[in-house]
Amino acid sequence: MQKNLLEIKDLKATVEGKLILNGVDLTIRPGEVHVLMGPNGAGKSTLANVIMGDPRFEVEEGNIVFEGEDISKEKPDARARKGIFLSFQAPEEIPGVTLENFLRASRAACSGKPVKIFAFKDELSENMKALGMDEAYAKRYLNVGFSGGEKKKSEILQLAMMNPKLAILDETDSGLDVDAVKLISENIARFRNENNAILIITHITKILQNLPIDYVHVLADGKIVKTGDASIVDTIVQEGFSSVLG
Amino acid sequence: MEKQKTMIEDISRELYDIKNADVARYKTQKGLTPDIVCEISKQKNEPDWMLAHRLKSLEHYNKIKMPAWGPSLDELDMSQIVTYVRPNTDMKNSWNDIPEDIKETFDRLGIPKAEKESLAGVGAQYDSEVVYHNVKQDLLNQGVIYTDMESAVQEHEDIVRELFMKLVPPTDHKFAALHGAVWSGGSFVYVPEGVHVSIPLQSYFRLNAPGAGQFEHTLIVVEKNASLHFIEGCSAPKYNQLNLHAGCVELYVRENAKLRYSTIENWSKNMMNLNTKRASVEKNGTIEWISGTFGSHITMLYPSSMLKGEGAKSEFTGITFASSGQHLDTGTKVFHMAPNTSSTINSRSISKDGGKSIYRSSVTITPKATGSKSSVICESLMLDNESRADTIPVMDIQNDQVDIGHEAKIGRISDEAVFYLMTRGLSEEEAKAMIVRGFVEPIAKELPLEYAVEMNRLITLELEGTIG
Numbered sequence: 050m051q052k053n054l055l056e057i058k059d060l061k062a063t064v065e066g067k068l069i070l071n072g073v074d075l076t077i078r079p080g081e082v083h084v085l086m087g088p089n090g091a092g093k094s095t096l097a098n099v100i101m102g103d104p105r106f107e108v109e110e111g112n113i114v115f116e117g118e119d120i121s122k123e124k125p126d127a128r129a130r131k132g133i134f135l136s137f138q139a140p141e142e143i144p145g146v147t148l149e150n151f152l153r154a155s156r157a158a159c160s161g162k163p164v165k166i167f168a169f170k171d172e173l174s175e176n177m178k179a180l181g182m183d184e185a186y187a188k189r190y191l192n193v194g195f196s197g198g199e200k201k202k203s204e205i206l207q208l209a210m211m212n213p214k215l216a217i218l219d220e221t222d223s224g225l226d227v228d229a230v231k232l233i234s235e236n237i238a239r240f241r242n243e244n245n246a247i248l249i250i251t252h253i254t255k256i257l258q259n260l261p262i263d264y265v266h267v268l269a270d271g272k273i274v275k276t277g278d279a280s281i282v283d284t285i286v287q288e289g290f291s292s293v294l295g
Numbered sequence: 296m297e298k299q300k301t302m303i304e305d306i307s308r309e310l311y312d313i314k315n316a317d318v319a320r321y322k323t324q325k326g327l328t329p330d331i332v333c334e335i336s337k338q339k340n341e342p343d344w345m346l347a348h349r350l351k352s353l354e355h356y357n358k359i360k361m362p363a364w365g366p367s368l369d370e371l372d373m374s375q376i377v378t379y380v381r382p383n384t385d386m387k388n389s390w391n392d393i394p395e396d397i398k399e400t401f402d403r404l405g406i407p408k409a410e411k412e413s414l415a416g417v418g419a420q421y422d423s424e425v426v427y428h429n430v431k432q433d434l435l436n437q438g439v440i441y442t443d444m445e446s447a448v449q450e451h452e453d454i455v456r457e458l459f460m461k462l463v464p465p466t467d468h469k470f471a472a473l474h475g476a477v478w479s480g481g482s483f484v485y486v487p488e489g490v491h492v493s494i495p496l497q498s499y500f501r502l503n504a505p506g507a508g509q510f511e512h513t514l515i516v517v518e519k520n521a522s523l524h525f526i527e528g529c530s531a532p533k534y535n536q537l538n539l540h541a542g543c544v545e546l547y548v549r550e551n552a553k554l555r556y557s558t559i560e561n562w563s564k565n566m567m568n569l570n571t572k573r574a575s576v577e578k579n580g581t582i583e584w585i586s587g588t589f590g591s592h593i594t595m596l597y598p599s600s601m602l603k604g605e606g607a608k609s610e611f612t613g614i615t616f617a618s619s620g621q622h623l624d625t626g627t628k629v630f631h632m633a634p635n636t637s638s639t640i641n642s643r644s645i646s647k648d649g650g651k652s653i654y655r656s657s658v659t660i661t662p663k664a665t666g667s668k669s670s671v672i673c674e675s676l677m678l679d680n681e682s683r684a685d686t687i688p689v690m691d692i693q694n695d696q697v698d699i700g701h702e703a704k705i706g707r708i709s710d711e712a713v714f715y716l717m718t719r720g721l722s723e724e725e726a727k728a729m730i731v732r733g734f735v736e737p738i739a740k741e742l743p744l745e746y747a748v749e750m751n752r753l754i755t756l757e758l759e760g761t762i763g
Contacts, residue, residue: 101718102717102718103714104710104714105710105714124717124722124723125714125717125718126717126718126720126721126722126723126726128718129717129718129719129720130720134718135718137715140715141709141711141712141715141716143712143715143716143729143730143733144733144734144736145732145733145734145735145736145737146729146730146732146733146736151716151719151729154721154725154729155719155720155721158719158720158721158722158725159719159720190733207719211719211720
């Protein structure tokens, strides 16, 4: 059997003393695509942020194992360097730092080596083209003045440049027009291969069109209450969460 | 990242702190008396009108009260300040003719190297007198004058007499009066009509003597359709006694002329820096102030632009970095006195390790200045919980046909932004340094290159390994 990429056991996490995750179990293997759904406030974004090591949350119980190693105590940058990526719902704006310089600093930090400028630029320009991003964005300050759609493209560009082993996409499709969702969905499909895995948090299903879905999980009140195949998505879309929460 | 850091260490200033033995050729007694003022004038062999100006200024000084606003200047005891320190050399135009200890000082500061690589002329002041002045021959051929202020009083007496302390009269405030009484050194620049000085000139002011004051006077005239970039640098080694800097800068920007005045001030933390700078700008002329304040114990500095002619423009770009033991009160003033004048102010200040940075500005638009525009952006960033920042932008708009924009922000580094950058593999230190560099980027790109590099180095040094 193939080794697990991510293994979460009985994960409980709080923010300012309030319990948000109440015993989450989740296993993701290389090559898999997982979808996480659930009503608002169920803890979906919290789970994504806790996997990434957001210091606002306290892990009270359980652990997060990535490639056989317990990373529950690791800082976010260490987790990123091990190959975990989070596409944020509302990415931060960083004035004065161009998207290109930021990506280069990220590459240098992750690889621990000096970045080969020309190869890097080619790679950047190719990925921007695939996302339909004007190359002028490379010279703009990171996410500053970007529209909602541009911010999400910037996240997926970062995904493509960092090429992580596990990509967590937190509502990357929300607030986008149909064309943008299609482009982003295609780029996620382009990223996917048998050695990496994707965890998609979503309310809508357009983003899933180009992807083979292995598992769908439903999170409610800080716990995964149901896991099944892609057919759950249709049930939820047609009948609402009550049909699966029973 | 779990714990909030509350203090950030200070950085090394070693390079600036190397002090030479004080081997001045002549020094006045401490304090301030008519005798001392007469003696300074005599040492300089000045014309009578200048001596009269000094004595009149001293009278004003004794009458005018200390400023009642801004940082406390209680520590300043004028009876303990030596106002005139004549270095052990006359002015030379070759570095080889300058005493070894003084030459080494400027070598360490990189001045002769910069002169070779990127400047059209250099002046270097050590304590109270300019010890080196040199300018490229092609500028001389075009009629450009760049010399020390003492030589200008002798050789260009007509211009100096007409303009000296007319923009900043000794009655302006207490330290303008003090300056008028004991001024010494500084640079005089004259750019004739239509001449574009494409490579910058730089004057560097170094105060070596302990307990002394530096009162250099810089007077620049850029005639019609001419242009100039002038760079001013200042530093001093640290002593336990208070040093005082009360320089004065007067800039005359004539019709359609352009002057960029860049200052990087890195005084030691025993310095009171009470400097006055003012520019008069005529029709369609432009003054650009680039102002970096990194050193000193206390600074009060507000370069001012008097936009006198129609279409005159002022651009102020400032960065202030206050650390432990520093109270830096900086900003700018603009007077819109003619129609269709415009001003932009863009300021960033950073405080850390208990430092205090106050941004203070005033923009006045007179009834005559219809169709004028002003945009003010001032942002402050505090790097830890010990530090303080404030912004005090004042606007006095006296007509309604104006276009005004204003934006002020005071904040700390956001934890969310640090987390975001860390999720892309940057360490906490790298993330914070990146945010601070980004914060100053709009200013850094305006600084002369070597200073921009130096500032980046400072930020990296200050943040690396010091945040726990």
